[in-house]
Amino acid sequence: MAPTYLLPRQIRANGGEKLPQRRNPPGGEFNPETNTFMTWRNRLTALVVDSESFCRMLEKSFLSAYGVETEDVESGSAAIELIQGGATFDLIVINPHLCGISGIETTRLLRNMGVQSRIVGSSAMYVEEERSCFLRAGGDHYVEKPFGPHLFIPILQQLDNQ
Numbered sequence: 001m002a003p004t005y006l007l008p009r010q011i012r013a014n015g016g017e018k019l020p021q022r023r024n025p026p027g028g029e030f031n032p033e034t035n036t037f038m039t040w041r042n043r044l045t046a047l048v049v050d051s052e053s054f055c056r057m058l059e060k061s062f063l064s065a066y067g068v069e070t071e072d073v074e075s076g077s078a079a080i081e082l083i084q085g086g087a088t089f090d091l092i093v094i095n096p097h098l099c100g101i102s103g104i105e106t107t108r109l110l111r112n113m114g115v116q117s118r119i120v121g122s123s124a125m126y127v128e129e130e131r132s133c134f135l136r137a138g139g140d141h142y143v144e145k146p147f148g149p150h151l152f153i154p155i156l157q158q159l160d161n162q
Contacts, residue, residue: 040067040160046091048072049079049106050122051099055145059093059122066149066156075099076106083115090159092119096134104130104137111138118159122147 046068050056056072063070068091073079076098083089092110096103107119121134121142131142143151 040156042160044068044091044156044159045089046070046093047079047082047087047089047117049074049076049092049094049098049103051075051095051097055095058146062147062152063091063093066152068156076101076103076109079106080109080113083110083113089117091155092117093122094119094139096121096123096130104134104139107134107139108137118155120152120155 044067046063048056048059048063048070050059050072051074053074056074060070060072071082071087071089073082076094077100079092079094080101092115094103094106098106101109103121107121110117110119118141119139121131121139122145123130123142124145126142126144134142141155
C-alpha cells in the first residue's frame, strides 16, 4: 500500500519530518520527471489566497505543475488562521481584491506576524496605486493575471537558491 500524502501544514506540525512519497496517481506510477515541469533542490511550498475558486484552481495547478507543493484558501482570514496554526510557506500568492479582509491588509497583517515568505500580489487589473499600496504593505512582487512561467520561474529559482 502506498503511503498517504501529507499536507505541508501536517508535516510542519510534526516538526518538519521528511515527506513521505506521494501516493501514485490514478493509472500509473508517480514520476516527478514527467509529472512536473521543473525539479528543485529543495522542497518548495506555496499558499494561494484568492476568493475566486477558478483563479485558485488555476494558480494552484500552475504552481503544482512546476513542482511546488501548494495549498489554497479563499480569504485573508483563512490564510492568517492557517499561518497562526503553524503553517509556513516559501511563497504566498494573494489577490489584493479578497472578500472580507483585503489582500493588501492581509499582507500587512502577515508581515506584522513576522511571516518571512515571499508574497506576490496577483490581480486581474493592474493599477499602479494599488501596486504601490501592496508593496508598502510588505508585498515583494505585484503581477497581473494571468501570470505565466516567465514571471514565476525566476521567483521559484530564487526561493530554491539557484
